[in-house]
Amino acid sequence: MKCRCGRKAVFHSRVYRITLCDECFPKFYVNLVKRSIKRYGILKSSEKILVCVSGGKDSTAMAYALNELDYNIELFHIDLGIGNYSKESLKAVEELAQTLNLNLNVVKLEDYGFTIDDVESKKVCSACGIVKRYIMNRFARERGFDVIATAHTCEDIILFFIKNVLSGNVEYISKLSPRIDGFDKLVAKAKPLFERTEKENATLVLTLNLPFTPMECPHAPNDIWKEIIYEIEAKRRGFKQNFVRGIVKLAKSVKAEEWEVKHCKICGEVSNFEICSFCKIVERYSRKNR
Numbered sequence: 001m002k003c004r005c006g007r008k009a010v011f012h013s014r015v016y017r018i019t020l021c022d023e024c025f026p027k028f029y030v031n032l033v034k035r036s037i038k039r040y041g042i043l044k045s046s047e048k049i050l051v052c053v054s055g056g057k058d059s060t061a062m063a064y065a066l067n068e069l070d071y072n073i074e075l076f077h078i079d080l081g082i083g084n085y086s087k088e089s090l091k092a093v094e095e096l097a098q099t100l101n102l103n104l105n106v107v108k109l110e111d112y113g114f115t116i117d118d119v120e121s122k123k124v125c126s127a128c129g130i131v132k133r134y135i136m137n138r139f140a141r142e143r144g145f146d147v148i149a150t151a152h153t154c155e156d157i158i159l160f161f162i163k164n165v166l167s168g169n170v171e172y173i174s175k176l177s178p179r180i181d182g183f184d185k186l187v188a189k190a191k192p193l194f195e196r197t198e199k200e201n202a203t204l205v206l207t208l209n210l211p212f213t214p215m216e217c218p219h220a221p222n223d224i225w226k227e228i229i230y231e232i233e234a235k236r237r238g239f240k241q242n243f244v245r246g247i248v249k250l251a252k253s254v255k256a257e258e259w260e261v262k263h264c265k266i267c268g269e270v271s272n273f274e275i276c277s278f279c280k281i282v283e284r285y286s287r288k289n290r
């Protein structure tokens with residue numbers, strides 16, 4: 001198969017009805033990201049953006065696209081201390097920062113006296129989510145960033161949607177907007193890749209030979225729902241991207257859970273309780289407290 005320019009194709013999509021080469025695909029990809037950002041008001045050109053990178057293909061693709069679009073960005077990585085996976089991830093983001101000539105900020109969870117490997121296996125994923133959200137918000141605010149960008153793909157958003165609908169947490173759907181403005185001590189959050197698929201992100205990083213790690217977190221569960229989403233897509237081309245646009249529309253009309261803003265007695269950050277979830281985790285797992 002050949003690209004419209006005549007060169008050998010690396011990407012073919014029945015959804016976009018397009019076949020592209022290694023030179024035309026990155027431009028096409030960046031333009032798709034640009035269109036999402038504009039259409040959904042995800043980022044403003046005046047903003048200072050903290051781009052969260054894990055070392056995986058999705059956040060690597062996001063960093064490349066936002067850099068190409070000339071946004072004011074710095075990279076941010078949290079070293080979770082998950083054995084070899086974290087070592088490989090850190091190596092990948094350091095190489096990425098060099099390749100794109102961007103400033104990289106790294107926070108080591110170990111500096112708080114524990115790592116994700118210290119958390120009991122049943123609670124690892126929820127603890128990891130709490131830790132990441134807390135550290136990136138606090139870092140962004142203290143360093144004067146206007147918005148935090150994360151590389152959630154359309155598959156991630158569909159999975160979150162299905163799981164929360166099934167467990168009855170429908171108010172959480174409001175969190176799926178591609179742009180959530182900040183309030184109180186919470187910094188604004190952006191998901192500029194919410195319409196992008198994992199396949200598009202993988203094609204971009206492989207085509208451009210950008211540094212990333214193919215390693216998956218050893219704690220990540222095998223997700224049956226992800227397989228189901230891929231099966232539907234195989235039978236109904238374009239399902240994922242159409243579905244995610246529907247979810248985002250719905251997210252706007254869902255009223256977020258009403259809650260009174262409180263501040264953690266220990267750290268002063270926004271919390272639902274007297275002591276925030278992050279401080280509870282630190283209290284429980286920090287070596288200083290053992």
Ligand SMILES: [Zn+2]
Nearest residue numbers: 003005021024
């Ligand atoms: Zn071409």
Ligand SMILES: [Zn+2]
Nearest residue numbers: 264267276279
């Ligand atoms: Zn706290």
